Amino acid sequence: MTTAFRVHALPAELLDRLRVSGVDDLGNAVERLTAAGGEPVRCCLRDAEAGEALLLFGYQPPLPASPYRETGAVYAHAEPCAGRARLDGYPPAWRGRPQVLRAYDDRGWIHDARVHDGHAPETVVADLLADPAVVRVHSRNVAYGCFMFTITRS
Known part of the structure; x- marks a missing residue:
């Protein structure tokens, strides 16, 4: 998918x-x-x-x-940088990095969460976004729980 x-x-x-x-x-x-x-x-x-x-x-x-x-x-x-060139794919620097993907509904409630090993993250993202109740997914560091980025449907 x-x-x-x-x-x-x-x-x-x-x-x-x-x-x-x-x-x-x-x-x-x-x-x-x-x-x-x-x-x-x-x-x-x-x-x-x-x-x-x-x-x-x-x-x-x-x-x-x-x-x-x-x-x-x-x-x-600390100074402005080029930012992220492409927004339509998983960040290359995070491939292979274990992450927690938390799916949220429109109320801001956690709808589902998955830990993945960083390989083939598109499969996990697609599975979470397949649920129509999910409006955003947050990627977080496994060990520290720090926010990394937000994912939404295109």
Whole structure:
């Protein structure tokens, strides 16, 4: 089964606001740091290279107000980057990386969740999006639970 989907990195408008204000949407100071290398950068959906300037801040992924709405720490480049060139496929840097895919309905309630090993993620995404009640899927880190990106139908 194949389902066309789009991957959404962090919005550029959000990152521009954080870079200028130095404060995240929860009122916490944005931390500026230098990458050790390997930090998952949510603006362009790849791992940071050692020495890159990063921001670390609290982020609430897009969901309606619900008991399942969460806030967690995410990394982004400290300066504007090229972002993600393609939004119509799974991020190449996350292939082979185990992730949790959480499917949400229009109320922002978890509808289903799957752990996958990072190989053939399109199959898991297609299975979750096959349910018409699902409106978005969040990808999260298996170990830390950090938000990575949002997936919607094309």
